[in-house]
Amino acid sequence: MKKIFTIAALSLPLLYQLPAMAGGQDDLKIKLEEINTLKANFNQTVTDINHKVIQTGQGVFALSHPNQFYWHLTAPDESLIVADGTDVWIYNPFAEEVSVMDINQAINASPIALLVHSDEATWSQYNVVNQGDCFDISPRDKDSGVSEVQVCFDQQQLTKMVLKDQQGNTSDFTLTNQTPIAENDKDLFKFIVPDDVDIDDQRLKSPN
Numbered sequence: 001m002k003k004i005f006t007i008a009a010l011s012l013p014l015l016y017q018l019p020a021m022a023g024g025q026d027d028l029k030i031k032l033e034e035i036n037t038l039k040a041n042f043n044q045t046v047t048d049i050n051h052k053v054i055q056t057g058q059g060v061f062a063l064s065h066p067n068q069f070y071w072h073l074t075a076p077d078e079s080l081i082v083a084d085g086t087d088v089w090i091y092n093p094f095a096e097e098v099s100v101m102d103i104n105q106a107i108n109a110s111p112i113a114l115l116v117h118s119d120e121a122t123w124s125q126y127n128v129v130n131q132g133d134c135f136d137i138s139p140r141d142k143d144s145g146v147s148e149v150q151v152c153f154d155q156q157q158l159t160k161m162v163l164k165d166q167q168g169n170t171s172d173f174t175l176t177n178q179t180p181i182a183e184n185d186k187d188l189f190k191f192i193v194p195d196d197v198d199i200d201d202q203r204l205k206s207p208n
Helices: 002-010 024-035 103-109 111-116 183-189
Strands: 037-047 053-064 068-075 079-084 087-092 097-102 126-130 134-139 146-154 157-165 170-179 198-201
Touching (some): 024 126
Antiparallel strands (some): 037 170, 079 087, 087 097, 146 157, 157 170
16 A cells, blocks of 8 residues: 555656646646645545545645655655655655665656656657646556546645556545745755665666
């Protein structure tokens, strides 16, 4: 179940550097530029293919342009994902382990993460459909781990995100208490490795 939460979370920080492309992508880019940064509480409900609730959770997340993301699941089990602009840190306090990968690896692990880039070739692999207050985002590659993402707005507030995976599970995030990032919130995007934890460093090594 923790895998479901992690896949969902990795798909969240992806909403900030969209290319100048026609149609739904252009409209979504405008919406996200109006927000620029945000911090909010979230409640998450995960349902299976039969619409049965299989997990609920809550926590805090924050986003800041460019490529910074904070996702802290506080219940039912704590976990933390921080993207500091260069690396992505995934911390599991219960297992006392931290995984770290670079941004490109995170993109490979979760194709929807390509949304953090303004690369037009990348965006050509995705369809974005404007549904009024909501936007449906889907990869053209049907083998992607996430089959569809929907983001919804109320004026300049991001209010809801829905992620559907290939197994038929749906993660529904409802956002509350949304505010812009304050000066004292900027440290959220800096991950400090706790003492006495195992580190799985998956970052690509620079060639000699």
